[in-house]
Amino acid sequence: MNLSSAKRGLKVIGISLLVYAILVASHEGEFWPFSIYPMFSQAGNPWTRAIVIDVTDLNEEEIWHSYSLEDRAAGVVPVRSYSVDQIDFSNFVSKTQNWTDSRRAALITMFGPNQLEDRQWMVSKVKGEMIGADSVSIRIVPFIKLTSDSTLLNPNLPESDYFRGEQ
Amino acid sequence: MSWTEKLSYQLFEPDRKQTPGEVVFFKLFELFVLFYVIKFAWEWGIYTQYRNVEIVLPLGMANYIDVSIFFDYHLALINAGFITILSIASFFRLGFKWQYMVVMVLLHIQYVARFSQGEIPHSQNLIGMAVFCFAIGALFFPDKKKMPRFVMGSIIFFIGLGYTSAFFAKLIGTGINWYDGRHLWLWIGEKSIDILSREGFYDPNLLQELALKSTAMASIILLIGWMTELIGFTIWWKKIRPYTTLLLIGMHFGITMTMNIRFDAFVLQLILVGFPWYLLFDQYIKTTPKFIKKWI
Numbered sequence: 514m515n516l517s518s519a520k521r522g523l524k525v526i527g528i529s530l531l532v533y534a535i536l537v538a539s540h541e542g543e544f545w546p547f548s549i550y551p552m553f554s555q556a557g558n559p560w561t562r563a564i565v566i567d568v569t570d571l572n573e574e575e576i577w578h579s580y581s582l583e584d585r586a587a588g589v590v591p592v593r594s595y596s597v598d599q600i601d602f603s604n605f606v607s608k609t610q611n612w613t614d615s616r617r618a619a620l621i622t623m624f625g626p627n628q629l630e631d632r633q634w635m636v637s638k639v640k641g642e643m644i645g646a647d648s649v650s651i652r653i654v655p656f657i658k659l660t661s662d663s664t665l666l667n668p669n670l671p672e673s674d675y676f677r678g679e680q
Numbered sequence: 681m682s683w684t685e686k687l688s689y690q691l692f693e694p695d696r697k698q699t700p701g702e703v704v705f706f707k708l709f710e711l712f713v714l715f716y717v718i719k720f721a722w723e724w725g726i727y728t729q730y731r732n733v734e735i736v737l738p739l740g741m742a743n744y745i746d747v748s749i750f751f752d753y754h755l756a757l758i759n760a761g762f763i764t765i766l767s768i769a770s771f772f773r774l775g776f777k778w779q780y781m782v783v784m785v786l787l788h789i790q791y792v793a794r795f796s797q798g799e800i801p802h803s804q805n806l807i808g809m810a811v812f813c814f815a816i817g818a819l820f821f822p823d824k825k826k827m828p829r830f831v832m833g834s835i836i837f838f839i840g841l842g843y844t845s846a847f848f849a850k851l852i853g854t855g856i857n858w859y860d861g862r863h864l865w866l867w868i869g870e871k872s873i874d875i876l877s878r879e880g881f882y883d884p885n886l887l888q889e890l891a892l893k894s895t896a897m898a899s900i901i902l903l904i905g906w907m908t909e910l911i912g913f914t915i916w917w918k919k920i921r922p923y924t925t926l927l928l929i930g931m932h933f934g935i936t937m938t939m940n941i942r943f944d945a946f947v948l949q950l951i952l953v954g955f956p957w958y959l960l961f962d963q964y965i966k967t968t969p970k971f972i973k974k975w976i
Contacts, residue, residue, distance in 0.1 A: 514698075514829040518821070519688040522830045525820050526691075526837050529812075533838075536740075542849065543800055544740045545791045546808025550846040552800065554853030556863035560870045564877040582873075591880030598727070599878040604798020608736050619733045641869045647895065649865045651873070 559642035563606035565590035566635045568658070576635060576658070577669050582651040590634055595624045606636060606656065612675040617664035620657065629661040690917050691833035698825050700968040701961030706828040707972050709952050710771055713814065716807045716945050717767050721787060724794035725760035735796040742792040750793035759790055770818070772975050777822050780815035787811060803943045809838050810949065824976040835953055836915055843912020843928065850906060859906055861898025864891055864938065871939045887937045901938060905931050915954065925954025 514522070536544035542551035566587050568576045575586070592599045602623065609616055620636060621629065636657045644650045656674075658665040666675055681689075688694070732751045735742065750756045763786050770779045787808060795801065810831075817831040850858045868888050876882040884892065891898040908931040915924040929950055932943050 514692050514694050514821075514826045516685075516688075516694045518826050518830075519692040519694040520685065522692050522821065522826075522833060523684055523688040525816055525830075526834050529816055529834070530841070540740060540743070545788055545795075546805045546812060548802060548805055548842070549849045550802060550842070551849055551853065552802070553867070554846075554849040556850070556854040556858050557860070557866065560866070562870060562873040562877065564873060589876055589880045591878060593878045594880075596731075598731070598797075598799070599874055600799040600801075601731070601797035603874065603877065605736055608798050616734070622733065623731070639873045641866055641873070643862055643866060647862070649862065649869050651869050 557643055559640065561607040562639045562641075563603040563656075564637055564639055564653070565592060565659075566637055566653070566655075567632060568635045569632045577655050577667050579652055579654040582639070582653060585653065592624075595628060597623055607638060610677045612657070612666070617657065620664065621659055621661070627661070629659060631661070634659045687916060691837055692829050693833075693918065694829075698828070699958060699962050700965045701963075702828060702958040703968045703976060704965050704972060705958045705961045706832070707975060709832075710814070712948070712952060713807060713810045714767055714771050716804075717783065717787060717811060718764050720804055720807065721760040721763040721790055722757075724790045725756040728756035728790075728794045729754060732793070732797060736798045737796060737800075738792070739795060739800065740788060740792045742796055745789075747789065747793040747796055750789070756790065756793055759786055759793075763787055763790065770814070777818045778815075780811065780818045784808075784811050784815045803941075803946050805842075806839070806946045806949045809842075810835055813838070824973070828976065832953060836921070839950070839953065840913040840915040840924075843909045843915075847906060847909040847912070850909075859899050859902040861891070861895035861900075861902065864898040864902050865895075867939055868892060871941070875940055885937060887934075891938060901934065905934055918956075922955050925950055928954070 533547045537547050537549055542549045542554075566585070567590050568587055571587055580586075592602050605619075605623070635655050636659060638654045638656050639651060640654060641649060641651045654670075655667050656670070657667070728750055732748075735746075735748050738747070741747075750759065763783055766775075766779050766786070767783045769775045770783060791804070791808070813831050813834040816834065817827045821827045821830040854863075868884070868891065872882045872884065872888075887901075891901055908927050911924065912928065914920045915928070929947055932947050932950075936942050
């Protein structure tokens with residue numbers, strides 16, 4: 514490569530950079546493979562993730578109350594053993610605006626047919642936030658109970674937690 | 681000499697003659713990219729076919745085309761097949777010079793179809809960026825002597841730009857207090873829930889325990905990582921490049937240890953482009969094999 518080609522190379526990079534900037538700026542920092550890696554740019558924001566708790570052996574009265582991570586009374590279902598990507602699962606639960614029948618059925622489908630049998634699983638939201646000057650709170654909120662053929666919403670939560678936008 | 685000329689000297693080294701070691705290393709690097717392109721295309725395709733149900737988060741071109749069509753009719757698998765055939769043909773320089781650009785677009789579609797479920801992973805970005813650089817290299821510098829130098833130089837440019845722009849994104853998005861240790865506590869908590877959900881159990885490692893014991897320690901960890909991102913652009917200078925690369929690899933090791941986010945392909949690619957491997961190859965290879973000359 515000679516000097517004139519090197520100069521031309523930088524021009525090609527410059528034009529590519531312009532395309533990069535336009536695509537990233539107009540798509541909230543992400544247009545694969547271009548990215549400004551915005552994931553960690555806004556620090557300190559509260560977050561919501563999701564886990565599945567096996568509540569088969571718990572009393573009906575105690576399964577719907579929220580509790581801290583340390584007070585967890587039942588085991589967590591490892592979603593990987595059902596070939597479910599935990600981040601997809603978490604986002605599916607935390608970002609769904611309207612829990613239509615098809616969305617709720619998709620939760621059972623996600624784990625594969627006949628996986629629940631006679632067990633009862635609680636799909637729970639986990640909420641993290643900074644509290645005061647020196648601590649972080651992590652709370653588990655029971656959200657949807659799954660059985661092999663039904664999905665039940667938490668009666669303690671307002672309807673707006675399940676239906677927020679246009680359906 | 682203007683700053684653009686200085687930068688083009690650092691990235692493309694026009695004064696340095698092409699050597700057999702450089703050519704062989706370039707093809708091995710291209711093989712590395714080809715391997716990951718095919719791997720990702722099929723991993724994403726299989727997941728999309730068998731797991732994706734509804735679009736939760738449309739990314740990139742999924743904002744303009746309904747990628748849910750890739751969830752059915754085996755389209756994601758067919759797309760993986762096309763990517764495989766076209767990328768292999770491009771590696772052997774069979775077909776047309778815009779083929780790599782087609783691979784880039786098809787791989788983008790495969791990514792947005794797979795990751796329409798809410799997750800936005802970044803560990804595959806650098807492989808995508810390499811495909812993009814091969815695409816513009818094949819279009820604008822198809823010459824055997826120019827393409828290797830342009831492709832490697834442009835990848836190095838975008839790596840440096842990516843890290844330094846990430847520093848400024850944090851500065852703008854949060855402010856100068858981005859490195860507040862409690863932010864790391866919150867992220868460790870978030871990632872620990874992901875692992876708990878995936879495995880059914882979670883135990884913090886030594887570095888996480890240290891960070892969680894003191895805000896000062898957590899702040900120092902964040903500050904070191906943030907400053908490393910800031911100096912990412914120094915990878916553009918060939919003499920500093922290996923040292924910057926070492927710092928960036930160290931930063932990724934720190935991210936893996938504190939937040940359990942692995943960047944395997946990303947770090948492997950950093951290792952390949954950040955050090956002058958051609959010098960080692962030139963010790964043992966004195967002439968370019970004929971079959972490799974055909975594929976440049």
